[in-house]
Amino acid sequence: xxxxxxxxxxxxxxxxxxxxxxxxxxxxxxxxxxxxxxxxxxxxxxxxxxxxxxxxxxxxxxxxxxxxxxxxxxxxxxxxxxxxxxxxxxxxxxxxxxxxxxxxxxxxxxxxxxxxxxxxxxxxxxxxxxxxxxxxxxxxxxxxxxxxxxxxxxxxxxxxxxxxxxxxxxxxxxxxxxxxxxxxxxxxxxxxxxxxxxxxxxxxxxxxx
Amino acid sequence: xxxxxxxxxxxxxxxxxxxxxxxxxxxxxxxxxxxxxxxxxxxxxxxxxxxxxxxxxxxxxxxxxxxxxxxxxxxxxxxxxxxxxxxxxxxxxxxxxxxxxxxxxxxxxxxxxxxxxxxxxxxxxxxxxxxxxxxxxxxxxxxxxxxxxxxxxxxxxxxxxxxxxxxxxxxxxxxxxxxxxxxxxxxxxxxxxxxxxxxxxxxxxxxxxxxxxxxxxxxxxxxxxxxxxxxxxxxxxxxxxxxxxxxxxxxxxxxxxxxxxxxxxxxxxxxxxxxxxxxxxxxxxxxxxxxxxxxxxxxxxxxxxxxxxxxxxxxxxxxxxxxxxxxxxxxxxxxxxxxxxxxxxxxxxxxxxxxxxxxxxxxxxxxxxxxxxxxxxxxxxxxxxxxxxxxxxxxxxxxxxxxxxxxxxxxxxxxxxxxxxxxxxxxxxxxxxxxxxxxxxxxxxxxxxxxxxxxxxxxxxxxxxxxxxxxxxxxxxxxxxxxxxxxxxxxxxxxxxxxxxxxxxxxxxxxxxxxxxxxxxxxxxxxxxxxxxxxxxx
Ligand code: HEM
Ligand code: HEM
Numbered sequence: 212x213x214x215x216x217x218x219x220x221x222x223x224x225x226x227x228x229x230x231x232x233x234x235x236x237x238x239x240x241x242x243x244x245x246x247x248x249x250x251x252x253x254x255x256x257x258x259x260x261x262x263x264x265x266x267x268x269x270x271x272x273x274x275x276x277x278x279x280x281x282x283x284x285x286x287x288x289x290x291x292x293x294x295x296x297x298x299x300x301x302x303x304x305x306x307x308x309x310x311x312x313x314x315x316x317x318x319x320x321x322x323x324x325x326x327x328x329x330x331x332x333x334x335x336x337x338x339x340x341x342x343x344x345x346x347x348x349x350x351x352x353x354x355x356x357x358x359x360x361x362x363x364x365x366x367x368x369x370x371x372x373x374x375x376x377x378x379x380x381x382x383x384x385x386x387x388x389x390x391x392x393x394x395x396x397x398x399x400x401x402x403x404x405x406x407x408x409x410x411x412x413x414x415x416x417x418x419x420x
Numbered sequence: 421x422x423x424x425x426x427x428x429x430x431x432x433x434x435x436x437x438x439x440x441x442x443x444x445x446x447x448x449x450x451x452x453x454x455x456x457x458x459x460x461x462x463x464x465x466x467x468x469x470x471x472x473x474x475x476x477x478x479x480x481x482x483x484x485x486x487x488x489x490x491x492x493x494x495x496x497x498x499x500x501x502x503x504x505x506x507x508x509x510x511x512x513x514x515x516x517x518x519x520x521x522x523x524x525x526x527x528x529x530x531x532x533x534x535x536x537x538x539x540x541x542x543x544x545x546x547x548x549x550x551x552x553x554x555x556x557x558x559x560x561x562x563x564x565x566x567x568x569x570x571x572x573x574x575x576x577x578x579x580x581x582x583x584x585x586x587x588x589x590x591x592x593x594x595x596x597x598x599x600x601x602x603x604x605x606x607x608x609x610x611x612x613x614x615x616x617x618x619x620x621x622x623x624x625x626x627x628x629x630x631x632x633x634x635x636x637x638x639x640x641x642x643x644x645x646x647x648x649x650x651x652x653x654x655x656x657x658x659x660x661x662x663x664x665x666x667x668x669x670x671x672x673x674x675x676x677x678x679x680x681x682x683x684x685x686x687x688x689x690x691x692x693x694x695x696x697x698x699x700x701x702x703x704x705x706x707x708x709x710x711x712x713x714x715x716x717x718x719x720x721x722x723x724x725x726x727x728x729x730x731x732x733x734x735x736x737x738x739x740x741x742x743x744x745x746x747x748x749x750x751x752x753x754x755x756x757x758x759x760x761x762x763x764x765x766x767x768x769x770x771x772x773x774x775x776x777x778x779x780x781x782x783x784x785x786x787x788x789x790x791x792x793x794x795x796x797x798x799x800x801x802x803x804x805x806x807x808x809x810x811x812x813x814x815x816x817x818x819x820x821x822x823x824x825x826x827x828x829x830x831x832x833x834x835x836x837x838x839x840x841x842x843x844x845x846x847x848x849x850x851x852x853x854x855x856x857x858x859x860x861x862x863x864x865x866x867x868x869x870x871x872x873x874x875x876x877x878x879x880x881x882x883x884x885x886x887x888x889x890x891x892x893x894x895x896x897x898x899x900x901x902x903x904x905x906x907x908x909x910x911x912x913x914x915x916x917x918x919x920x921x922x923x924x925x926x927x928x929x930x931x932x933x934x935x936x937x938x939x940x941x942x943x944x945x946x947x948x949x950x951x952x953x954x955x956x957x958x
Contacts, residue, residue: 214650215642215658222659222732226666226696228435229736233688234670234677237752241681266609268547274822278745283818288896295747300679305613308683308746312822312893313532315900337535343901345535345908351542 246301249399253302253391260391263384264307267349274309275318275395292319296401314346321396330389331366331381339372352385458649459717459724462577462708464492471715474851475790475858495579500852502581503571506588506637507853510568511846512936513596515929517560522922524553529918533911543607551606551618558616558693559627560599562834564592565842566701567634570657572849573708574638577654578645584637591633598626614682616690621672631665652724656704659732663696680747688739694833695735699801702838703731703770705845706798710777713791713848714784719776727769734762741812744821760812767805774798789864793844796872800836804829819894824907825886828879835921836875843867843928850935859940863931870924877917885910 253261264270279294280287287293295318300306324330329340335353337344355374359365363380373379381389460468466489470482484490528550531537538544567588575582602619605611611618619627638661642654671689711718718724740748740756778795785792807829810816820826847864851857858864885907892898892906934940 215645215654218650218655219658219662221729222662223666225732226663226692226736229688229692230670232737232755233739233752234685237684237749238677238681240749241679241684265611265613266548267542267545268551268611270613270615271547271550276746278818282745282814283894285894285896289900297680297747297749299747300683302679304678304682306679306682306686307613308680308743310615310742310822310826313824313904341901343905345532345904345911347531347535347546348539349542349545350540351545 241297244297245403246298247296247399247401247403250299250301250397251394253394256387257391257394259384260387260389260394261307263352263388264391265305269317270307270309272309272311272313272346273315273317274312275316276308277316277318286316289315290319290323291316292322292397293401294404295397296403298403299397299401317392317395318397319395321393322398325393325396327386327389327393328366330392331364331385332368334385334388335366335368335379336372339369349385352382352388353379354382356380456717456721458651459711459721461579461647461649461651462653462712463715463717464496465489467493467715468717469715471713471784471788473713473788473790473848475847475861475864476788496576499575499579499581500572503575503585504853506582506585506592507568507572507849508936509589509592510564510571511849512932513592514561514564514568514842515932517556517564517599518925519929521553521556521561522918522925524549524556526915526918526922528553529911529915533908533915542609548607548609548611551611551615552603554616555606555618556599556603557834558698559595559602559619562698562838562842564595565846566660566698566705566838567592567631569705569842569845569849570661570701571634571637572845572853573653573657573705574641577651577657577708578641578647580641580644580646582637583640583644587633587636591630593630594626594633595630598623598630601626614686616693617671617686624668624672628665628669631661631668635661635665651708652718652721652728653704653708655725655728656700656707659728660697660700660704663692663700667692667696683743683746684740684748684752687742691739691742692736695738696732698834698838699735700731702797702801702841703727705841706774706794706801709790709794709841709844709848710774710798713788713794714777714781716777716781718773720773723769724773727766727773730762730769731766734759734766738763738812741817744812744814744817757812757814761809763805764809767802767809770798771802775802789861789868790844790848792868793840793847797837797840797844800832800840804833804837807832819890820886821890822893823886823890824882824910825890828882828886831875831882832879836879840871843871846932850932854935854938856935856938857940858931859934860931863927867924867927867931870920870927874917874920874922874924877920878914881910881913881917 276295277286277291277293299318300308324333333340334349336348336350337346338348353366355377356363357377359378359380363378364386366379366381367373368379464482464484466485467482472482482493484493527538527544528546531546531549542548571582571585571588598619602623605620605623606618610620612620638658642658667689671685677685707718707724737759738756740752741760744753744757746753774795775798785795811820811826811829820829847858889903889907892903
């Protein structure tokens with residue numbers, strides 16, 4: 212039993228060491244990091260949109276973390292933005308950094324596609340906008356009505372993607388998600404980056420969806 | 421801040437090195453064990469040189485030449501029976517979750533090249549069935565099968581009946597309830613939002629309790645043990661069962677880690693699930709099965725100890741290689757990369773032992789289904805790990821990070837390594853627990869070929885496509901949509917490979933159920949170790 216205990220205690224100690232280096236120290240360092248002054252907290256609606264993003268697992272195909280151009284030049288050249296810094300995520304709970312780019316990075320999608328109509332149409336059916344996209348469509352975020360009521364947000368879907376008759380209107384969830392997309396705009400300068408990002412934060416000509 | 425970090429870094433490094441040196445010293449001075457004698461503890465007296473291979477009918481099982489030897493074998497039979505209810509609870513559940521997970525994996529795969537497939541319902545959208553797949557196969561199949569096999573091995577390794585098996589049975593029920601609730605929560609859109617940690621934290625408590633209940637029989641049985649040496653498999657199993665509840669608890673502490681530091685905790689956890697949970701279980705099982713089936717001890721017991729402790733030291737620090745290039749302090753990423761490369765030490769020591777023991781016995785692969793599954797699994801452990809060490813280098817990771825290449829590596833590890841070893845172990849264990857033979861041995865072959873061809877297609881197509889995807893992403897000259905189109909054939913090939921694997925799992929599950937129901941003819945083959953056979957042997 213003594214030897215068995217020794218193994219288990221040894222194993223636990225090693226994990227403790229790793230917890231110190233990989234959990235505690237980064238937490239101390241990163242939570243002391245300066246929050247960029249231009250970063251705005253999410254509104255209630257954007258936060259709700261963020262929950263819709265989580266619930267429907269957008270993170271499994273989209274990252275939110277452009278890399279440094281000196282390391283991976285494609286990220287900036289595609290118009291995905293300057294490298295992100297810990298402070299950019301100050302209001303993100305939980306984080307949504309992502310590890311796949313089956314679709315493009317979304318850290319600055321709000322700057323690249325600032326129109327809410329574009330966002331809604333794209334959510335209803337991505338192929339209505341981008342030929343050959345493999346992103347799923349999200350019809351369940353929309354309602355099909357014969358006659359839109361007062362205050363309904365109508366989304367005009369180009370044929371043949373829309374319904375034969377009636378209109379497509381966005382649900383609260385769809386509107387919130389679209390607002391969250393527009394909030395993903397981190398084109399402000401990051402004070403903690405060593406050098407100033409070049410001021411060409413405009414969406415690139417290269418039209419990555 | 422930076423000097424503190426530098427100092428702490430140096431301390432960690434020194435600690436690791438000192439630990440390793442101490443270990444080598446203690447082994448060299450025989451502080452630990454009696455070398456090869458410990459490697460022989462898995463054999464009953466006189467059993468060495470005889471194969472134990474319950475899934476293979478043509479092999480006479482060793483039943484002892486003297487009454488003393490026979491008594492030892494009989495004691496093992498009693499030990500096997502003692503864990504029966506507990507092991508069958510965990511294994512049967514795991515087979516169910518494997519099937520469920522496979523269907524969700526296959527559906528996710530189809531959706532990636534047919535985006536209009538099943539989009540009407542929010543419950544079946546890609547972003548929900550994909551985490552259902554991951555959680556079902558990780559916590560349902562791999563973890564439950566791993567615990568089931570561990571519960572079977574514990575009494576054998578300690579040479580005493582399992583004590584407190586009912587705690588493990590209760591633990592199994594709680595774990596299953598956790599899975600049902602957790603997977604339903606994801607389907608309903610209540611995910612916690614971090615990869616590998618999707619289950620709402622309230623539900624995670626069930627897994628901690630269920631897992632801790634499995635530690636009870638482990639501790640009670642260890643206290644009762646009749647062997648002097650702890651065979652290396654028990655090291656891995658004990659450590660894994662200590663690590664998992666601890667990891668799962670910390671990573672799920674609600675709302676403790678916001679923003680970017682949440683990402684480091686997320687990946688610290690996710691890689692430890694792989695490195696400190698499923699990997700030790702997989703390696704530990706292979707350390708038992710290979711020598712047992714061959715009837716010869718592993719070639720170097722010392723090496724196996726170095727392998728164990730260096731795995732613990734290095735694997736626990738690799739998590740941040742999932743965030744290379746991300747908004748994370750550089751020192752942290754570098755720390756994980758260094759440890760990822762250092763992982764080649766345990767990997768190579770384990771490889772020497774596993775494959776070295778096989779040397780000269782490769783012909784046994786032809787007729788032993790267990791050995792075939794287990795050894796190929798062990799080989800794929802070597803391959804996946806060396807691949808992983810490369811993949812953690814900045815120059816490679818910059819290409820592969822966000823691509824299908826990672827998914828191919830993930831399945832090489834979780835499937836070709838871990839699942840193969842678990843399949844082999846199930847084929848070994850079931851005849852011992854049910855005292856029945858596998859009814860249709862052709863089905864074992866069919867299962868083997870379906871999943872082998874399936875995973876081959878899966879890994880090769882995604883590895884190539886993922887690499888090309890990664891290279892193209894680095895250069896904005898190629899429009900994003902062209903890259904998507906380029907990967908489509910590989911995504912379709914994955915569906916083909918995945919369909920073969922799913923078919924293989926159906927065969928496996930069918931055979932497993934037939935075994936539980938004792939279908940097929942009971943031929944009086946010597947594989948079936950029944951107490952009755954000992955009379956003939958004497
Ligand atoms: C020395 C051993 C290993 C090293 C250094 C290693 C390294 C890596 C690296 C660098 C990644 C890619 C992270 C990224 O770019 O996003 C990765 C992903 C992964 N590895 Fe390994 N690996 C090793 C062994 C294994 C083994 C044995 C398994 C299976 C049991 C495994 C399972 C996985 C999985 C599932 C992922 C994907 C995680 C995700 O994105 O969800 N690896 N590994
Ligand atoms: C039955 C055949 C299977 C198919 C068709 C399949 C398919 C898939 C698909 C489509 C994904 C999502 C990839 C993405 O998001 O880009 C995935 C992820 C994953 N699967 Fe499977 N899978 C299968 C079996 C398994 C099994 C048995 C295991 C584990 C024992 C497993 C472990 C994983 C893991 C760990 C991931 C996450 C990978 C990552 O994040 O990089 N899969 N699988």
